[in-house]
Every structure is written in C-alpha cells, then in structure tokens.
Amino acid sequence: MKSIFKSEEDFNQFFDRVYYNVISEYYEGYKNRRKNIIISKVIFGVILSIFFVIITNVIELNKYTGGHVWLVNFFVVAAIFACIIASIYSEIKNDMIKKNDHTIKDILAFISDVSKEQIEYEPNKMVSRSSLNEAGLFNLDRVEYNGKNFTKVPYYKNTMVFSDMCTYVYKIDETQKEIYKNGKKYIRTIKTKKKKFLFDGIYIGATMNKKSKNQIYLIPNNTSDKFIQSKIRNYINFRGYDIVLENAEFSKKYKVFCDDEIQARYILSMSLMERINKVDDIIKGKKYIVFKEGKRFTMCIEGLSIEKIKRNALPTFPNKEKERKVLLKIFNELNNLLKIYHILDLGNDLYTKYNVDDFISTAGVQSAVKIDRAQAEKIATISFKAKE
Amino acid sequence: MGIIIGVIIAVVIILMIVLYNNMLKKKNRVKTAFSGLDTMLKKRYDLMPNLVAMVQKYVAHESDILTRITKLRARAQSAKNIDESVKINKELDDAIKQLNISVEGYPDLKSSQNYLQMQAALNDVEEQISAARRTYNANVETYNTYIGMVPLNIVALIFGFKPYEQFTATEVERENKIWINQ
Numbered sequence: 001m002k003s004i005f006k007s008e009e010d011f012n013q014f015f016d017r018v019y020y021n022v023i024s025e026y027y028e029g030y031k032n033r034r035k036n037i038i039i040s041k042v043i044f045g046v047i048l049s050i051f052f053v054i055i056t057n058v059i060e061l062n063k064y065t066g067g068h069v070w071l072v073n074f075f076v077v078a079a080i081f082a083c084i085i086a087s088i089y090s091e092i093k094n095d096m097i098k099k100n101d102h103t104i105k106d107i108l109a110f111i112s113d114v115s116k117e118q119i120e121y122e123p124n125k126m127v128s129r130s131s132l133n134e135a136g137l138f139n140l141d142r143v144e145y146n147g148k149n150f151t152k153v154p155y156y157k158n159t160m161v162f163s164d165m166c167t168y169v170y171k172i173d174e175t176q177k178e179i180y181k182n183g184k185k186y187i188r189t190i191k192t193k194k195k196k197f198l199f200d201g202i203y204i205g206a207t208m209n210k211k212s213k214n215q216i217y218l219i220p221n222n223t224s225d226k227f228i229q230s231k232i233r234n235y236i237n238f239r240g241y242d243i244v245l246e247n248a249e250f251s252k253k254y255k256v257f258c259d260d261e262i263q264a265r266y267i268l269s270m271s272l273m274e275r276i277n278k279v280d281d282i283i284k285g286k287k288y289i290v291f292k293e294g295k296r297f298t299m300c301i302e303g304l305s306i307e308k309i310k311r312n313a314l315p316t317f318p319n320k321e322k323e324r325k326v327l328l329k330i331f332n333e334l335n336n337l338l339k340i341y342h343i344l345d346l347g348n349d350l351y352t353k354y355n356v357d358d359f360i361s362t363a364g365v366q367s368a369v370k371i372d373r374a375q376a377e378k379i380a381t382i383s384f385k386a387k388e
Numbered sequence: 389m390g391i392i393i394g395v396i397i398a399v400v401i402i403l404m405i406v407l408y409n410n411m412l413k414k415k416n417r418v419k420t421a422f423s424g425l426d427t428m429l430k431k432r433y434d435l436m437p438n439l440v441a442m443v444q445k446y447v448a449h450e451s452d453i454l455t456r457i458t459k460l461r462a463r464a465q466s467a468k469n470i471d472e473s474v475k476i477n478k479e480l481d482d483a484i485k486q487l488n489i490s491v492e493g494y495p496d497l498k499s500s501q502n503y504l505q506m507q508a509a510l511n512d513v514e515e516q517i518s519a520a521r522r523t524y525n526a527n528v529e530t531y532n533t534y535i536g537m538v539p540l541n542i543v544a545l546i547f548g549f550k551p552y553e554q555f556t557a558t559e560v561e562r563e564n565k566i567w568i569n570q
Contacts, residue, residue, distance in 0.1 A: 053547075243524075246522065246526075259423075261421070262421075262424045262425075262428075262516075262519050262520050263519070264519075265519035265522045265523050266515060266516055266519035269515065269519070
C-alpha cells in the first residue's frame, strides 16, 4: 500500500514554502484589529486610572493614609494595567484560537493530500445520533450527550470522521440540613442536580476494508463505566462470547465481546492485535473499539479532543519559529489521529478487490478465472491418474 | 452410618453429573469450533481444482505437488473424524506452501492477473481458516486442560472423554513465513 504518511520534515517544508506566507497574511490582516484591541483597552485603563486618582483627591484620601496616597494610587494603577494587559492577551489569544478553525482545516488538507474544500469541519456540529447509536457503545437511552468539532476527512480512498463528544448523566444529590424556626427544629432536604461525566473524548469513525459479518466490541480492561458496559453486557448475555485472545499484551488491555468467535478471530488477527497495541503507544487514553457488521469501524478515545488541539494558539505577535512550533504541535496531534488508519491498516484493499466467492466454482456459476468446476476437476483428476 | 454412606454416594453422583456436563459442554464447544473450521476448509477445497488447473498450464514439471494436492483434497473431504481431518489438512497446508514456493520459479505465472487474484482469494480463505483454527485450538486447549487435571482425568476416563489434537504450525510454515496469515 502506498504510504501517504506526512512527516515533521514534510510539514516544515510545507510551512516554509507555503504556509508561512498564509499565516503572515493572516497576521497582516489582523494587525488593525490587534491595534484596535490594544489602543481601546489602554485608553480604557488610562481613563480608569485618572478617574481613580481624581476620586482619591476628592475624598481626600491623603488624610487617612498619612501622606502616602501616591503609594495607593501607584498600586491601584499598576493593578489596573496588569488587568488590561491580561485582558489584551486573553482577547488576542481567543482570536488566535478562532483562527485555528482554519488552521485545522488547512493542516488536515495537507496531511490527507486533498483540497481544503473537501474537508468538512464544523466547530459547532457533532456526529449524528444515528451514528452513535450504530456504534452501539453508548447507552443513549439512558445518558445525555453533546459534542462539537465535527470533522470529515477524505483519507486514502476512504473517509474518516472525528467529533469531540461527551456523555453524562444527571445525578441528584440529597442533603439534609437542620434549621430552627420559632424554637422548633425542622429538617430541610436540599436536592442538587449534578452532571456526572461518563465519557469525555473523541469519536473516530472510519470504514475498514475487511468485512465483518458480526459485531465485535473491545472495551478497556480497567474500565469501570457501567453505562458503556451495560449495553454491551446486555447484548453479550443474550447471544455473545467474552473471549480471550492469544496476544498477552492485548488481552491485558482489552476485553473482547463478540457474537461469533471465529469472526472475532478473523477480524482480530494476530497482526491487528499488535497494531492496536501500537496505537496505544502513540495515543494514550482509554480506547473503546467497535467493529460492526459490514465495514464500520469506530474508536472512542477518552481524554483526547479536537478542542484541545485547537487550544494550541498561535503567538500574539508574528514570530516565525514560535508559529512553526505551534503549528507543528497541531500537525503532530492531527497526524497521529489520521495515522490510526494506517497503523490499523484499515485501508488494506486485499479483501475488497478480490471476492473469494468469485473463485469458488459452483454449479451454474462461472468462476472469475473462467475455469468451471467440471473442467478444473477433470484436469486435476487427469493429473492424479497420470501419477497413479 | 448408612445415612452417611448414602449422602457420600449422592454427593459423588451429583459431582459426577456436574463434571460430566462440564466436560460435555467443553467437548461440544470443540465440536462447534471444528464445524466452523470445517466450513472454512471446504471453502478451500473448492478453490483447489481452480488452483491446480491454473497452475498446471505453467508448471508442468511440478506435477508431483499438484497430484499430491489433488489426492490430499480428496482424502480430506472424506475424512472420517476430526483427528484424521486435522492430520490430512496439515499435509495439505504443506503441499500448498510447497506449490507456492515452486511458483516463485515461474515469473509468467507469478505475474498473471488470474494467479494474483487467485492468490488473494486463497489468502483470504487462509485467513479465515487461520481464525477458525485459532478458535478450535483455544477450545481444544481449554477442553484438554480440563480433562487432564487430577482428579478430573479419572472422571474423563470413566466417561470416555479423550483429548483432541491441536492444529500446529507445519514444518513448511516454520521454515518460511509465506502463506502464514496474520
């Protein structure tokens, strides 16, 4: 399979040749807004400081401070300007984070070798309920969920979908408090509604070229999430197996649930188990993996999100090396996500290109190699007889 | 005294029944796994005539291997029990692998589109067989260990539970990695 891996070196070249100019143009366009933010906030700070100094004179603060009013003024004005600087920094940083909506699209287009228009990235959208239901991991009847940063990337003849998502339940805590009114003791029950997060991470969807006829769930061995497990447990109790596979490292990390043991071992071949172990080396965090009927592959990784990647903001003022460093970090994190496709060899087209059944000659069916069963049997028998 | 002996006998009988049921359950899982394997093997048997016919045109000097494959295919299809089938299939694996090595010497055949497609199809079947074998071996291992433990081995002996043979890597598989799927 032709590798379209992009290395850090490739990205550095891309940055030097093309992307640095794009970022410079952005800074150029942003110059006026940055100037306006700085000027407006500094003017506000100066006005506030003057106002404060006037107030101290009006209320004759000097009398109460033993002639040290200048010291009070100095500290208050310093505090005002510290706040102003923090506010400027925060506003510019937010603008830079917003800029990452475009940066992420650009870098994904670079990694996947497609045009920017082909990348679908919607910061306020999440993966559909039907897709989540299809994955069968989350008990959506019992849990609430939300998410953002829906990303769809065409990648090596396939498509990968990413979306930040979290599932949670509302837990009601009851506390009792004793109160006394008119000499009498009352007990008041206070109910507080608390959000309990069950899963907070990223959803990754892709197609796998190896066709599975059944469904296989890989759940981290150390998971204590009853909500995720309850649905799988229910399903397993009725018609499934909990199997232990040959790879010790893999078995230590994952519990495997399936409804057909042979199919599970067909999909989870020795090499795929090793590849899943490799993904664990690159991306940390609990992983929930599902292989569904057909070619659907879903991986949910806890603790990872596009939002976190987006938080790597460009520097406030143009600085080529700092820009490179930030963008390289974003590139590496996105590249690792897309690398999952390669590491797991999801695009191995051996299984889709050739259909086994085409070669099994059955009565009335002409084989793909244009040798029918009778002819083949005849040749084989002749050969056998000749030897006899 | 009579009551105590009666209770002991009852406990032993209940224990025997439980152990027998467990053994039977495990044995049935081996049989189910084997029938899964058998289905996959049949898929391969169906590919054999095509493979032999295709290769025959090119590798006239390798008729020994082709004859062996044909013969083994016929024997495997008429195997009477699991152990015999396991044994014949091991030989068939060796023969297919030897054929694959021989094909290396025929560039025309190796580059033929039909052969490449056939090889891919065989590869997929081999992978399914490999999965079925792993399932079979895992179940055989569980069963053999269970009936081999003391004192379960005595119970197994009484009820006639015998250990099954596992599929192991053949000599050719050990020597070269070709065709060993996943």
